[in-house]
Amino acid sequence: MLAMETSPITSKKVLTLVFVFGDFDGERRVLLGMKKRGFGAGYWNGFGGKVEKGETILEGAVRELEEEAGIRVSHLERAGMLWFHFEGDPTGLEVHVYRGETFEGVVSETEEMRPEWFSLDKIPFHIMWPDDQIWWPVFVGNKKFCGRFRFAKDQKEILAHDVGIFESLPCEMEFGSGEWVGGVLVER
Numbered sequence: 001m002l003a004m005e006t007s008p009i010t011s012k013k014v015l016t017l018v019f020v021f022g023d024f025d026g027e028r029r030v031l032l033g034m035k036k037r038g039f040g041a042g043y044w045n046g047f048g049g050k051v052e053k054g055e056t057i058l059e060g061a062v063r064e065l066e067e068e069a070g071i072r073v074s075h076l077e078r079a080g081m082l083w084f085h086f087e088g089d090p091t092g093l094e095v096h097v098y099r100g101e102t103f104e105g106v107v108s109e110t111e112e113m114r115p116e117w118f119s120l121d122k123i124p125f126h127i128m129w130p131d132d133q134i135w136w137p138v139f140v141g142n143k144k145f146c147g148r149f150r151f152a153k154d155q156k157e158i159l160a161h162d163v164g165i166f167e168s169l170p171c172e173m174e175f176g177s178g179e180w181v182g183g184v185l186v187e188r
């Protein structure tokens, strides 16, 4: 059981996160962007942001990818869901993770992101959100996953987490306590 309720969550923000994969002469790579400003600045990450009123989560994912990397996808596969809670912050984050394979347009630097292709054995985890290395192996293993992370106020230290593998999404889970049904459970 993961205690997530040390400080209460009274609202949530719904966010998207898209990773586009590509083959480069047989080498598998993923497109990451260096976040240039705002929340998570200085980290390599996938592309995404807040879902706007009037759009579906998938539409938000497609829009943010285009705004931040200049490319358009016609298909994204739902890959996982992540919940984040920062101590003392009553707003939890619900992040919908997608993967894409084919796109149109030219990958371009934008005001928000500087994109770069990374070989899958050279993912710069030391310059990414600290939780990423925990769920990444499940994600690149093409398993559907859900993860919950409780961070300290400094937004760096992970106080507790669990990651589960699921048959389908969304996971029947919200923030808060409760056991995952199936999946791996890791607690610090």
Ligand SMILES: Nc1nc2c([nH]c(=O)n2[C@H]2C[C@H](O)[C@@H](COP(=O)(O)OP(=O)(O)OP(=O)(O)O)O2)c(=O)[nH]1
Pocket (backbone or CB within 6 Å): 015, 016, 017, 018, 038, 039, 040, 045, 046, 047, 048, 049, 050, 051, 084, 093, 095, 129, 130, 131, 132
């Ligand atoms: N890999 C990873 N991504 C995360 C984590 N936490 C987190 O919010 N994200 C993602 C979700 C979103 O794609 C992005 C945050 O969105 P954002 O605040 O930049 O949203 P936005 O572009 O709409 O923001 P704005 O500056 O336009 O207001 O970071 C995390 O721990 N790991």
